[in-house]
């Protein structure tokens with residue numbers, strides 16, 4: 088893989104190596120599905136214990152779920168993601184200097200991808216009509 092000139096600046100990745108995107112964000116290198124599953128499991132188990140009038144078990148399950156969440160937060164390292172192509176970078180230095188996920192930036196790239204897909208489909212349809 089060719090590293091574009093200027094992609095690294097002061098030991099920090101400034102540009103995606105897969106696409107020309109320069110907007111990158113850090114997030115926990117942990118499956119979102121697994122994280123949500125832990126929360127949902129804690130919620131469901133605490134509802135069952137609450138239904139059977141077991142308040143200590145209910146709060147114990149909720150606190151255990153929160154403790155697992157905090158332990159994972161401190162134990163799991165960060166990874167760097169590209170908004171544009173969703174490339175992920177692990178084990179890089181200077182990750183903490185990057186920004187956290189920004190929903191507005193993510194939405195801008197998502198909308199751009201939708202418009203490009205629609206424009207390509209429209210151009211494909213027009214090419215087929217002119218060919219007939």
Ligand SMILES: [Zn+2]
Pocket residue numbers: 103104105106107108169170171172173174
């Ligand atoms: Zn990229």
